Amino acid sequence: MSNSLVIWFAVVAIALAMGGCPVEPNLNNNGTDGALDRVDDDGDGFSEAQGDCDDEAFAVNPDAKEVIDGIDNNCDGLVDDDLDGDGFPKAEDCDDDDPNTHPMAREICDDAKDNNCNGFIDHDEPDKDGDGYGPCDGDCADNNIWISPGNVEDPTDHVDNNCDGVIDEVPQGCDCTAEPGASIEEQAARAIGLCNEHQILTADLIGNPMGYGVFEDWGAILPRVSVDASSTDGLPQQNCKFLILSSGQVKNPDPQGGELMDLGISGATDPAPNPDGAMVNDLTQLELHLRVPGNAKGFSFDFIFFSVEYPEFVCSMFNDTFYALVIDDPGLNGGERTNISFDSEDNEITVNAGFFEYPPYWSLDITGTQYELPEVWQPGCTDDPSIGCTAPNPCPAYKGSTTGWLRTTSPATPGADITLIFSIHDEGDSILDSAVIIDNFRWQTVPIEDPGTVK
Numbered sequence: 001m002s003n004s005l006v007i008w009f010a011v012v013a014i015a016l017a018m019g020g021c022p023v024e025p026n027l028n029n030n031g032t033d034g035a036l037d038r039v040d041d042d043g044d045g046f047s048e049a050q051g052d053c054d055d056e057a058f059a060v061n062p063d064a065k066e067v068i069d070g071i072d073n074n075c076d077g078l079v080d081d082d083l084d085g086d087g088f089p090k091a092e093d094c095d096d097d098d099p100n101t102h103p104m105a106r107e108i109c110d111d112a113k114d115n116n117c118n119g120f121i122d123h124d125e126p127d128k129d130g131d132g133y134g135p136c137d138g139d140c141a142d143n144n145i146w147i148s149p150g151n152v153e154d155p156t157d158h159v160d161n162n163c164d165g166v167i168d169e170v171p172q173g174c175d176c177t178a179e180p181g182a183s184i185e186e187q188a189a190r191a192i193g194l195c196n197e198h199q200i201l202t203a204d205l206i207g208n209p210m211g212y213g214v215f216e217d218w219g220a221i222l223p224r225v226s227v228d229a230s231s232t233d234g235l236p237q238q239n240c241k242f243l244i245l246s247s248g249q250v251k252n253p254d255p256q257g258g259e260l261m262d263l264g265i266s267g268a269t270d271p272a273p274n275p276d277g278a279m280v281n282d283l284t285q286l287e288l289h290l291r292v293p294g295n296a297k298g299f300s301f302d303f304i305f306f307s308v309e310y311p312e313f314v315c316s317m318f319n320d321t322f323y324a325l326v327i328d329d330p331g332l333n334g335g336e337r338t339n340i341s342f343d344s345e346d347n348e349i350t351v352n353a354g355f356f357e358y359p360p361y362w363s364l365d366i367t368g369t370q371y372e373l374p375e376v377w378q379p380g381c382t383d384d385p386s387i388g389c390t391a392p393n394p395c396p397a398y399k400g401s402t403t404g405w406l407r408t409t410s411p412a413t414p415g416a417d418i419t420l421i422f423s424i425h426d427e428g429d430s431i432l433d434s435a436v437i438i439d440n441f442r443w444q445t446v447p448i449e450d451p452g453t454v455k
Helices: 003-017 184-192
Strands: 200-206 212-215 242-246 280-291 298-307 321-327 406-411 417-427 434-444 452-454
Touching: 184 200, 184 212, 184 242, 184 280, 184 434, 242 280, 242 417, 298 321, 321 406, 417 434
Parallel strands: none
Antiparallel strands: 200 280, 212 242, 242 434, 280 417, 298 406, 298 434, 321 417, 406 452
16 A cells, blocks of 8 residues: 555544544635635735635735726726726726716816815815915816916917916907996996906995096097007007096096086095105095916006196196005015106106196197196296206196106016005195096016006
């Protein structure tokens, strides 16, 4: 008898002595009988008897993570577990019955679902790029801080910067179509060219309502527009209205006489950055709280200043003033109140400013404004060397004059919340009107070093 038979009989004898049956020598069966497969062939911690559906593949077992590879990795009877066919397995897909819901989906606002499986629903979706706008706030590229609904369109970069669905659009006015129910403040913002509601935090008109208004013209003066699409002067192709602020009634038919010159506001607080104690009356202002677009480096606006105090009260205490004041911009004078409209000699915009034009040689037709009328008497014009003021000589016999169109440009801090105040007032008296037209406000995407005003 061979040794192997002796061993086999010994095993049988021991088994019988223990009251049991002989043990099947092939414990693994190599898949012949999975119910008896108790040996972990691939060393992944699971045998076939414990649910391993491929005991020759270490990465296939009940504890494995299902991946998209055409294999039932976790032995649940489903290949790749992608029930909805969106390319994501059940382990990663928070709704594997909806092909529009998966980790790479775009969040659909107001459907009460977590479309992109990140744990946030609708308007709770976070702002990933930190530009102040999430996908449910209209951000069309929430991975790019330079693109958001609050940004200004740069017509040169082939990008939809402001998420309006149009790339590199030519600037258009927003005041040619009436907005039903729009307040006078909303109309004023649109009239000067502020069209993006995301950039306007608040808008307030301050003073007697007789002193301000939105108009399509003033005499021969019309809103500024570009002559063609290739214009480089920053004017819109479409522009229908502008804002007028006045120290008397807007469009006063007699700005040098009558009751309409006095708005009844006496002893107002001087809005100057450094008040000098001047008497300020008939103060009229548009105060805007703005959020600077994330891709803007500054802004500009156009204006015309008129005064019937020219030429008679040049170099005098009767010196009506227009200010454009910026407050809270950290990059401009440390956020302090700063006047950004002045001439080349740093003179405020008054009849003393170097921009005032010698009538009747105006740079634009101001017929019908009542600031172009000849005077029946010869006014006096007196120099004041103590303040460096030189009166026109000869002294023109007119009831007023204008600066013509001017443009002020100022730097601005991207993303900052700033206050911009357009302000006009009588100074030293409550009569003899001055007025300003404001139009064509525009955010600028090129760097601007310092504030300045030019013709």
